[in-house]
Amino acid sequence: MTPRIDDVMQLCCRLSESKEMKAAVRNSGKGALMAGAIAFAGGLVGGPPGIAVGGAVGGLLGCWMTTGQFRPLPQIIMELPPQEQKKLYDDIMVVLGSLDWMDAAQLIALVMGNASLQQQVMAALLSYVTQQLRAEVRYED
Secondary structure, three states: OOHHHHHHHHHHHHHHHHOOEEEEEOOHHHHHHHHHHHHHHHHHHHHHHHHHHHHHHHHHHHHHHHOOOOEEHHHHHHOOOHHHHHHHHHHHHHHHOOOOOOOHHHHHHHHHOOHHHHHHHHHHHHHHHHHHOOEEEEEOO
16 A cells, blocks of 8 residues: 555544544345345244244344444544555545645644645545445444
């Protein structure tokens, strides 16, 4: 990974950390698949009453599987594969434009010191997370 991409990833981590952001990839497909599979198995074993019981149990398991999977956004950003980090970098660079910096610390100071630029970078980051990663974002209190 190039130093500039690494600098932008550190900036994104710092911004999302300062806002205490967490994200979860939506897993509703997994939940629906689980509910359907268990309802089907219940139908094979117990006929029509088995479908009802299997659907209820599968629905509960599917709900349990898809909740509580929020992780800190900085952790998610740093775990992105290089091609995804490059996409995020490209989105952020649209905002940063021709801004010049020497290292991550200077980039973070430049962005954190400019409220307008900070908001624009946050908007680009949120857009990437919600559209490209299809994640749900939550702010901790």
